[in-house]
Amino acid sequence: MTFEPAQLSLSVAGSSSGIERVCESFETFSSAHALPDDVRRSIQVVLDELLSNTVRCGKVGERPLTIEVGFRLEPDALRVEILDDGTPFNPLEREAPDTTLPLEQRPVGGLGVMLVRNLVDQITYDFEEGRNRVLLRKRLET
Amino acid sequence: MTFEPAQLSLSVAGSSSGIERVCESFETFSSAHALPDDVRRSIQVVLDELLSNTVRCGKVGERPLTIEVGFRLEPDALRVEILDDGTPFNPLEREAPDTTLPLEQRPVGGLGVMLVRNLVDQITYDFEEGRNRVLLRKRLET
Amino acid sequence: MNLSDERRGDVLIVRPEGRIDTNTSEELERWLMSRIDGSLKRLVVDMSGIDYISSAGLRVLLMTVKKLRGSGGQLVLGGLNPSVRQIFELAGFLSIFAVEADVDRAVAKLTGAAAGA
Amino acid sequence: MNLSDERRGDVLIVRPEGRIDTNTSEELERWLMSRIDGSLKRLVVDMSGIDYISSAGLRVLLMTVKKLRGSGGQLVLGGLNPSVRQIFELAGFLSIFAVEADVDRAVAKLTGAAAGA
Ligand SMILES: Nc1ncnc2c1ncn2[C@@H]1O[C@H](COP(=O)(O)OP(=O)(O)O)[C@@H](O)[C@H]1O
Ligand SMILES: Nc1ncnc2c1ncn2[C@@H]1O[C@H](COP(=O)(O)OP(=O)(O)O)[C@@H](O)[C@H]1O
Numbered sequence: 001m002t003f004e005p006a007q008l009s010l011s012v013a014g015s016s017s018g019i020e021r022v023c024e025s026f027e028t029f030s031s032a033h034a035l036p037d038d039v040r041r042s043i044q045v046v047l048d049e050l051l052s053n054t055v056r057c058g059k060v061g062e063r064p065l066t067i068e069v070g071f072r073l074e075p076d077a078l079r080v081e082i083l084d085d086g087t088p089f090n091p092l093e094r095e096a097p098d099t100t101l102p103l104e105q106r107p108v109g110g111l112g113v114m115l116v117r118n119l120v121d122q123i124t125y126d127f128e129e130g131r132n133r134v135l136l137r138k139r140l141e142t
Numbered sequence: 143m144t145f146e147p148a149q150l151s152l153s154v155a156g157s158s159s160g161i162e163r164v165c166e167s168f169e170t171f172s173s174a175h176a177l178p179d180d181v182r183r184s185i186q187v188v189l190d191e192l193l194s195n196t197v198r199c200g201k202v203g204e205r206p207l208t209i210e211v212g213f214r215l216e217p218d219a220l221r222v223e224i225l226d227d228g229t230p231f232n233p234l235e236r237e238a239p240d241t242t243l244p245l246e247q248r249p250v251g252g253l254g255v256m257l258v259r260n261l262v263d264q265i266t267y268d269f270e271e272g273r274n275r276v277l278l279r280k281r282l283e284t
Numbered sequence: 285m286n287l288s289d290e291r292r293g294d295v296l297i298v299r300p301e302g303r304i305d306t307n308t309s310e311e312l313e314r315w316l317m318s319r320i321d322g323s324l325k326r327l328v329v330d331m332s333g334i335d336y337i338s339s340a341g342l343r344v345l346l347m348t349v350k351k352l353r354g355s356g357g358q359l360v361l362g363g364l365n366p367s368v369r370q371i372f373e374l375a376g377f378l379s380i381f382a383v384e385a386d387v388d389r390a391v392a393k394l395t396g397a398a399a400g401a
Numbered sequence: 402m403n404l405s406d407e408r409r410g411d412v413l414i415v416r417p418e419g420r421i422d423t424n425t426s427e428e429l430e431r432w433l434m435s436r437i438d439g440s441l442k443r444l445v446v447d448m449s450g451i452d453y454i455s456s457a458g459l460r461v462l463l464m465t466v467k468k469l470r471g472s473g474g475q476l477v478l479g480g481l482n483p484s485v486r487q488i489f490e491l492a493g494f495l496s497i498f499a500v501e502a503d504v505d506r507a508v509a510k511l512t513g514a515a516a517g518a
Contacts, residue, residue, distance in 0.1 A: 016307055023305075041336040041367040044303065048338040052306035057199040060251045061460060062427050087251035088239065095235055099376025103353070107269060108346050109202045109229035111375050112339040118374045127249060158424055165422075183453040183484040186420065190455040194423035203343060204310050241493025245470070250463050253492050254456040260491045 006033050006073040014058065014065025014084065019051045022069050033073055039138055042119040043080060049112035050082055050091070050134060058086025058132075077121070080136040089132060090125045091116060148175050148215040156200065156207025156226065161193045164211050175215055181280055184261040185222060191254035192224055192233070192276060200228025200274075219263070222278040231274055232267045233258060286333070287315050295326040295391050301333030304341030313344045320348065325357045326394045330387040332363030342375055349381065358382070362390030403450070404432050412443040412508050418450030421458030430461045437465065442474045443511045447504040449480030459492055466498065475499070479507030 008029050012018030023044060030040040051067060059065055068083040096117075097110045117123060122137035150171050154160030165186060172182040193209060200207055205227075212223040238259075239252045259265060264279035285308040286301040296319060300312055320327070329345070331337075349359045360382040364372065372378050384390040402425040403418040413436060417429055437444070446462070448454075466476045477499040481489065489495050501507040 020307060038367055038370075044305070044336050045338045045367075045371065048305040048340070052338075052340065056201065059198065061430060061457070061464075088249040090237075093237055095232075097230070099374070100379070101376075103346075103350065103380045106346060106380065107230040107272065108343050108350075109339075111342055115339055115371065115374055130249060162424060180484055180487075186422070186453050187455045187484075187488065190422040190457070194455075194457065203313060203340070203347075241491070242496070243493075245463075245467065245497045248463060248497065250460050250467075251456075253459055257456055257488065257491055 007071065009068065009070035009081075011066060011068045014055045014067050014086065016052075016055065018067060019048070019055065022047055022051060022067070025069075026071060029071055035073075035078065036140060039078060039140060043078065043136075043138060046080070046116050046119050046136065049116050053089075053112060054084045054086050054132075058084055058089065060085075060087050076140055078138045078140065080138070082134045082136075083131050085131050088127045090127075091134065092123060092125050149213065151210065151212035151223075153208060153210045156193075156197045156209050156228065158194075158197065160209060161190070161197065164189055164193060164209070168211075168213060171213055177215075177220065178282060181220060181282060185220065185278075185280060188222070188258050188261050188278065191258050195231075195254060196226045196228050196274075200226055200231065202227075202229050218282055220280045220282065222280070224276045224278075225273050227273050230269045232269070233276065234265060234267050285311055287312070289319070292391055293395065295328055295394055296324060297328045297330055297387060297391065299330040299333060303335045304337040304344070306338065306340040309338075309340035309344050312341065313347070316344065316348045317351070320352055320355075320357070322355050324352070324355075327352060327357065327359045328387060328390040328394065329359065329361050330363055330390070331361055331368060332365070332387065334365070334368055337368050337371055339375070342371070342377060345377075345381070358394060360384055360390040360393050362387040402428055404429070406436070409508055410512065412445055412511055413441060414445045414447055414504060414508065416447040416450060416504075420452045421454040421461070423455065423457040426455075426457035426461050429458065430464070433461065433465045434468075437468055437472075437474070439472050441469070441472075444469060444474065444476045445504060445507040445511065446476065446478045447480055447507070448478055448485060449482070449504065451482070451485055454485050454488055456492070459488070459494060462494075462498070475511060477501055477507040477510050479504040 008025060010025055012021050026043060026047060054067060065084060065086050070081040072079045091113045094113050096114045120136045120138045124135045126133050150167060152167055154163050168185060168189060196209060207226060207228050210225040214221045233255045236255050238256045262278045262280045266277045268275050288299050290297045304312060352359050362384045363386050364383060382393060384393055405416050407414045421429060469476050479501045480503050481500060499510060501510055
């Protein structure tokens, strides 16, 4: 049996409209391949967390950021690759926030990276040729 | 013998002009108390690193940031306190970058927090009542 | 994002629709903040129209409940889909928010009445 | 920040003065980038007028040397005060930059001549 992977990749500016374009493209990709709702929603959240962080924190001096995103559908999983030329940032390095604090002590912020780590099944990170590369894998059934 | 500490504290907006105001105030404070040049320069670098990171990365949603900085001169050390109401960030948590990489592999960025840790003698961090608090101590003689 | 609201007695029900992410959360924030003044005591957020929520949205809800409780008010959420509920769970938000299955139960919780069908 | 430059034969000497921090580094970046074109092969940055440098300034110098070497050029720095030198040391920049005691030695290094007094 041969398997032709469904793929999509795009390159956008590191800005809110760039993020929007990625989200819309992924929405289209999800419908075209009838991805399960939980997978689609999880990946949308993951994209928002990672891309908005890069846009907010990743800028190095005056140079505009470029973000590349690739989706690839395999028989049992969706793979997502995110590349950016911003400041080096390893999402695996960051310590998880305390999610058991009572309301009064809860910081307003700091949850994004933790959500990403919990919403996918696998993450790898490397910094190569001046770019951050995050690879994500999300299983299609549980 | 009694010792009257020399103190200065100010509150600024989390913006580049806010940072500028802090740097200028510290410059004045340094001259007034004849701080050694190496101490003055180290603290100027530390202020630039920490405050510019907060302005660049710390913003939470639409709310404008406020940064408070206090300087206090003790007999043998300068203490600096920095408070901000941005996203929780512990500078002690971050792993040091690899500073032995050859030129081609050097990321352009990621050095600021490492410099801060090396330029002062002591740092403590806590997040309390919704604010990041960084306390720094720099000895006046080596 | 589509935003609407409804009054049932002294309960204000707000109904955002679509996704709550970095782009849309600012709009939601402004909208919620404009509705929470010192006199509002009972707020329900009907989440049944929300497809997904990211941490930017959690932040807005956290600010809302903090502000509301500060003035003696209460917030109950209703109608979270399984994905939204999972995000709440991961973030530890189920222990700081009152969450009901649907909007009728959320209103009932605030008014002390029995839940509607 | 005050910026000036000088030519000695085919060596361009640039002299920034003041502090190189987040605010001033953009100006320095634009200025250096405008001077580095494919034809420039030998650049000296005279650092003797620099009071202190933060990581934003290191970034600009790193970009400059990368770009210059990419087109076969060379960069030598001269006249770092002890604080600036310490920053270079901490950042591991002494092993990727050619650093001389003063601008004359920096020029000599590039032209192969003996150092001036
Ligand atoms: N792309 C990035 N570049 C630099 N720093 C980042 C990046 N993404 C995340 N960070 C860092 O990780 C922290 C945590 O991110 P997150 O968990 O999303 O919470 P928040 O964004 O609310 O602080 C950020 O405050 C920032 O310090
Ligand atoms: N105040 C802050 N709020 C949130 N994140 C921060 C803050 N300061 C630093 N960071 C995080 O730490 C990282 C490293 O900072 P730094 O060492 O100064 O290098 P750079 O700013 O070049 O990335 C930032 O990319 C960001 O992820």
